[in-house]
Every structure is written in structure tokens, then in C-alpha cells.
Amino acid sequence: MNDASDIRHPTSGSLNIGIAGAGLLGRLLAWKLLQQGHHVSLFDRGSREGELSAARVAASMLAPYSEVASAERQVFDWGLMALRWWPEQIALLEQQTGQTIHYGMAGSVVLAHDLDKSSLRHFEQQLQAKVPDHLDGVERIDRERLRSLEPELADRYSSGLFLADEGYLDNWALLLALEIAISKLGGKWYEHREVVSVAPKRIVLSDETLAFDWVVDSRGLGAKAQLPGLRGVRGEVLWVHAPEVNLQRPVRLMHPRYKLYISPRPGNRYVIGATEIESESMQPVTVRSTLELMSALYSVHSGFAEASLLHAFAHCRPAMPDNLPVLNGEVGLLTVNGLYRHGYLLSPQLVEQALAMLAEQTADSVAV
Template sequence: MRVLVKGAGVAGLTAAFELAVRGAAVTVVETRHGLGGNASWFAGGMLAPWCERESAEQPVLDLGRDAADWWDDALPGQVTRAGTLVLAAPRDTGELDRFATRTSGHRRVDDDEIAVLEPDLAGRFRRGLLFPDEAHLDPRQAIAALHEKLATMGVKFHFGCDARPISGFARRIDCMGMAAADDRLRGVRGEMLILRTPDVSLSRPVRLLHPRFPLYAVPRTDHRFMIGATMIESQSAGPVTARSMMELLGAAHALHPAFGEAEIVETGVGVRPAFPDNLPRVETDGEIIAINGFYRHGFLLAPAMARQAADLVFSQDRTKEHAHETDGQRRGA
């Protein structure tokens, strides 16, 4: 079966992988001239279904709890399984208690255990929550590695390409995100920073709760940290605003003062597609299957959505084969 996948973000690449491992001949087309620049490129890469349940519906936990295993199987060595640490300043411990009541899969930690988990945060926080079964990855490394692996599996890629003139495919998978022709989608703008400082070391993503501006810091290689992120109801992909920059930097400084002297390596904005209920969809329209609406859960939910899409592709194919065989039996009769 020949399948065309439109879009080389996390949705398109995971769908291509699920299809390829099941034996489909897959071609991926992307209007951009290379990997990157889309919402996936500016993601945090946190595989944190229990933490996300604090503000998300139950399906996010149900669909995302196996994401770390999927990424580990697809790209061995890309996933760090060190859990997530959620902290709050002493004046904001009410936020920590509220977070705990809305989530599961955690245990409370005191200042002594926080110092063991993250020595550079010793003495700064009295209480926290550890989600030991969560994980994280570097989205850019994961996207590049998945692209390389797909190429070795025979998946064909065409960048800077419009899919409209391409024909000869049994199925088409639309993973175009905000570029999809779907007026139900809205954009949710997420702004992020990448800071570099050798004076802070973290072993896992740390979420700092604040009643107005919560923050997460995700460790990367080379003393870099992804600091994010805003959630603004906007489809504007313009540069990071001064207000957001100040709030992100202020929250990072509250986590550790050394971030005040960090280099600002990069700022970025990703516009994340979301349906009204903030839950993703896998939908069919004739020969087209659409995957969209990941909101802030792209790397967490893409594997489950990719599996659903691949199941649909092959179940539809079996249905057509059965109908063809039955029709042939009738003609033979």
C-alpha cells in the first residue's frame, strides 16, 4: 500500500513510522524546505501525562501514559527517564496542594529529598511533588533521529513540496497542523527561551508553580535549558513579546538566581493547533485521514494518534479487500 503523509512535524513523522513498520510504502511531503520551524521544533519534549492531567482531560493521561515506551522503542537512547519535579515557593504552597489534588502518580518530597534529586536547588524549596514515571526527550534531536531512521526504512521525503499535484496513493494522511483547512482549529501561541549557563545543573524537567505564571525548565545538552512556556490564544507567530520575555526570565530567576546571568541562546514561538476541547482528533474523509489538534501535547500524544491512524488505514484496506473478494465471488456465482 502506498501512503502519502502531509507534514513532517511530530504528527507526520510518527504516523509515517507506524505505517512503515506495518509494511506500507510511505512518502512524506513538507512545504518547508527542511525539518524545523514548526510547532514541534519549539516543544518542551516532556512526556508527562500525570502532570498534564492537572489541566487536561482524562484522555490525555490515557493516551499518553505509553508515550515514553513508544519513543524508547522507536529511538533507543533518546528518552531520559528521570521523572518530573514540581516545586513551589513557600508563599505558593497552596498551588502545590491544588496541583496534587488534580493529579496522580506522584509522591511528596521534602527539602532534604529535593536536595538529593537536584543538588543545585538545595535549600531553595521546602516541598515538592515527584512524578517518578515521567520522562523527557529533546524534540529537535528526536525529530532529526526519526527522520534519519525513516529514511533508512525506505520512507521517501520531499521538502519544499506542495502535495496537491502528487497522485497514485491509496491513502493520504493530513498532518498539517495550523495549515490544515479546518475552521474548528484555533491557534495557541507558545513562547519559549533557550538559556545557557554552566552554573545550573538539572537532571529532569522542573515545573515551578505560580498562581499567575507557572514555568517549566527542561535540561538539554551543553548546559542549555528550555524555558517555557506561554499559552496565549493567538495565531500570531511573531517574535516573543517583551512582556513574555520578562515573565519567563523572572520565573527562571525565581527557580535559580544563576539563570539571571545565563546567555539567551534562542527565543522561539510555536503556534499549536487546538480543537475547542483541547483534545486531538484522528478523522476520516474518504481516502484522507487527518491527525490534528495536539494543543500542548504533541510529543506526548503523537504516538497514540499515529497508531490510531495506522489502524484505520489497514482496517479500511482489509474492508476493501473483503468487499472486492465478495464482489468477485458474486460474479463467479
């Protein structure tokens, strides 16, 4: 076991920080802390490619309006902050790494087939109740307005909603850029290392215990034994390549049983999802889910009939009982978890709060 007295600080004020869990939150915090001059070590049960992270199995849409319809107002307010935060951080990441991170902030379109228009009206009513002070971001559109936004959908839909303050980003490119930036800044990766438990200033592995000035626990479901109430919510997504489809922004299709979403990626690739299952099963995507998603996808745009199925992913997203994230701090330990289905929407606010909490508690401990 390493002793805390062995920790060295080459620069005044720098801390030795261990981060358990190198998913979206772990990477963002590592990147930010390294830029502040701290020494950061990341521990993850998978590799630095993030193949075991829920952050990789996501449409990564930035959709505060779409999400608040079935969530707390906090999700919307934090989501608006994310729309401002991400472009600045992406620009900095691209500058540091030379990687391109594709993203779009041109709004999203919400549609429904004629038989399902009641679902669309209900969705609009939910927005009117949840965000009455931000309805200027909700525009009812007719066929001609839709043609100006997404020309290839106008022949199938006569009306819908345009949510101007929504967007998306390429999560795979982002995770790769974060990995490169962290490595360039001197972050240490401990791949394929299962964290058994965490404690203030301690990370416990199966074969050793390591000491740090501070520990951040961002393990997602890996923290279930230590975070009461944490549960997994299964989600499934498909990746397709559709050369005959040209969508510029995310599209949601309202349906009585599910809400299909389509998030664009470079090169006529699209991420499709809808499923949200109260289960912690990590089994592959089911045939039933695939058939339902594909059928709904074809109903949106006939060009998807010729699409190639690239990937079918399933993962469990960590969630607390109220489906809101948790951020707890004590001297030597920060716990941040429970992003549920809002990872890319809520992580900016959580990251900034965690950094502020770490700075405040560090200053308090020094003063004492």
C-alpha cells in the first residue's frame, strides 16, 4: 500500500488525483484537472477506448426540450448550459489534439404520422407545462417549413415541431479526443483494472490499495455496492450507414409506445434508438427491438431501406431513484454518478460543479 506521505507535488498547489471510472465524466474531469496542473490517474475495467462505457453506447443528443417533457426542470436548465459549454470545449479539444469532433447546434425536428398526432400534441402540452418561460424555442411547423429544414422528410409529414435550441455531437470522436488530450497532458491510464471500492484518498483494486490526495468516483454501475439506490436502465441503439438519406439534424418520431430518435453522424451514418428498459441485462440487442426500430426507421424515410446495419449496441445507464445525478463530496473523495439517459446533456454542469467543489474543499482543508 502506498502511503500518502510518498506523494510528490512537483509544482506548488498540484494534487495527485485518482479517478475511478474513465467514462464520459471521468475523462472530462481528468482533462480539466490536468489542465489545472494536477496529476491524474484513471482506472477503468475496460481499455482507454471506452468499449465498456455507457458513454460509447449513446446517441449523444443535446436535447433539453425533448428530455424535459418526461424529466425534472433541472434537466432543461442544465441542458441549456450544455449547449453553450460544448462548442467551446470541443474547439479547445480539437486545438489540443488535431482531431475533428463533429457536432451540430441547428435544432431538432419532432414529427408524428397522422395516426399518432395525439402523441405529438401531448408532447407539446408537456413542454407548455414544464417550460412555459421558454416556449419561444418551440415552433410549430407546416410542410413548407419542414421542407426548408429537412427537405427529404417533407413529402411524408405535413406538420411537426422545430426545437431550435437542441443539437448533437459525435460521441466516439469526443471520447477519442479526450483520450488523446489526457495522454498528451500526462495523465496515467490504468486499463483493465477493476476498482473494488473507493474511500477518501484511497482506491482499492483487487491486488493493491493506492493512495491519493483526492479520489473521484465516476464508475457508473461499478459503484452500485457503495451508492445506495443506484440502478441500471438498459438502452439499445443501432448504427446504420444510409447513403440515400441526408438529414442535417436530429429527428424524433412520436409514437404511442416509444419515441424513436435519429442522430446524424458524418458520412451518412445515423444512430437510432428508442428503447428504455428497467433492466440491468447486458445481453445483446434483441431481435424484437431491432425489428421495431428498423420498421419505425423505414417509416420516417424510405431511404433507410437500403441502409447497412453497422452496429447494434446495448448498455445499462446508471440512474438514481429520481433519475437525477448525484454529486457528493467529503474531504478526499468526490462521488459523481447517475447520469441516466442524459449523459452528454448534464455532464457539463456536473463537471463544473465537481471542479468547484474540489477547489473549495481543498482550500478549506489547507486553511485548517
